[in-house]
Amino acid sequence: MENRIFVGIIEDQLLFREGMKAILSTWPEFELVFECADGYSAIDKLNKCAITPDVMLVDLSLPPQGQKEFSGLHVTLALSEAYPDMKILILSVHEDENFITQLINHGAHGYLVKDVDPGEVQEAIISVHKKGAYINERTLRALQHNTGKKVRTVKLLTQITRREEEILQLICRQYTAEEIAEKLFISVKTVNGHRTNLLQKTGSRNVTGLVLYALKNNIVDLV
Template sequence: MIDPSYKIVLVDDHTLFRNGLRILLNTINTYQVTGEAANGQEFLELLDQIMPDIVLLDIDMPVMDGITAAKRAMEKYPDLKIITLSMYGEEDYYYKMVDAGVKGFLLKNSDMNEVKSAIETVLAGGNYFSSELLQTLVNSLRSSSRNREPQYGLSEREIEILILICQGLSNQEIADQLYISKRTVDKHRANILEKSECKNTAQLVMYAIKNQLVEI
């Protein structure tokens, strides 16, 4: 159940976009926009005054971009939950944002149902990727990696589990589907993280796409 006191901070250099998103979010009684910033520097200064439950963060901004801001914010507040607001053509930045520790990606043309779904997923501890954005990323990666043999070093079972992770299944759900124990899945997941040098589920999704292990 989503706590009605959850606070949201909006970070985007377009005032009209922020105003519109704030109005829409504030109509949902479980959320409250408690702060806004027009660039990464303002956002970092705002964090020292307001600690939000979730941040919607633009990538391309003046003064300080979203990548730098996300890295600095996560270094200071490792538990901060950030969802990136993205536009088409910004695929080159996705890996950097994942490395910075963001928990989700939304296209700016997403409807409110998807925005709400992303916020709820991330607040619950998950990672969210816009399906439309992922498809764009997959197409880009397929084009750039054509004729290149993927190198991933995972066992068949680990690949099977990785694909299920990318489909959004929990460790228990994976265990039930494969008729193995959750403890076994936990161990495989740890091995996958170590072999892929990934830190979290978001990075695993990117890793699987990059190595053409999943079809979105």
């Protein structure tokens, strides 16, 4: 029976990486077998690596590579596809619940905020390795709050204007065009114009499509 756990780190900040290595060396069961500063080369290097890590610590905010962004999210996607047995533990400075949910949904097995103490890191690594998951209360809460939410599509931000988004939100609150016009001190015709544009831009047949679009893109919340 092998007691050691092979650990890898993908982290761009050298200082933090060194700190993490120091923490890992405290416990004999951990063996660091892989480290990398960016997501792009990680997959390449892993193929050439003699030992595949059991647990990979991945920094969420990796630097962009040239034009393309390649964050911890992308790494998680790539790793969980290439190495289904590898357990992925996200390290992040963000406590944003959307981030947490997103990562978990894309294959991460655990999420740690970077201010955790070493003991929790140890616990988390062991937990993902043995149980396949490490979720603490904070993370659980994020998952609870975010079920039903998805992150807004990138293209959306440029497609839909501020005013259109405003009107879309009011539509989703079950206001009629007339009521929206009153609220915004504009003509009903204008509101209808915006709605027509929204239908066209979102490719919807009717308000139903607009509501679905708004929810998918997190323009409104499903409270």
